[in-house]
Amino acid sequence: MHELSIAHSILSIAERSFPPGTEGFISAVNIRVGELSSIETEALLFAFSAIKGGTVLERAELQIDMIKGEAVCSDCGTVFHMNAFGIPCPACGSYLASIQQGKELKVLSLTVEESDTVARN
C-alpha cells in the first residue's frame, strides 16, 4: 500500500525534526498533496492513524492541503486545470502539455504544542 509508505516517511520526517525528549508534543502535521500525485487522501489518513500510536505523532492530526493540478498546453500555451492525467487542452484539444503543479507531496510544517498538565504514563 502506497499510502502506508508515505505515512512512514512522514513519521521519519517528524522524528528527525522532533527528537524524543523534546518539550511539548506534535498536534498536527501539515502536508501539501497535489491532485495529480495519485495519493488517496482517505487511505493516507487511515494509514497515518494506523501507524502513529506510540510515536511522536501519537497526538497529531494530519492536515492535508490539496493543490490543484495545473498544466500549460505545449501547442497553444493555454494554462488549464488538469485534475487527472490525459486531459486534453480545452482550447485546442492537444494532449501535449507540461504539468506546472499538482504532483507534489510535501511536509510543510509540524504544529508543536507546549506540554499540557496531563501526566503521560
Ligand SMILES: [Zn+2]
Ligand atoms: Zn492548447
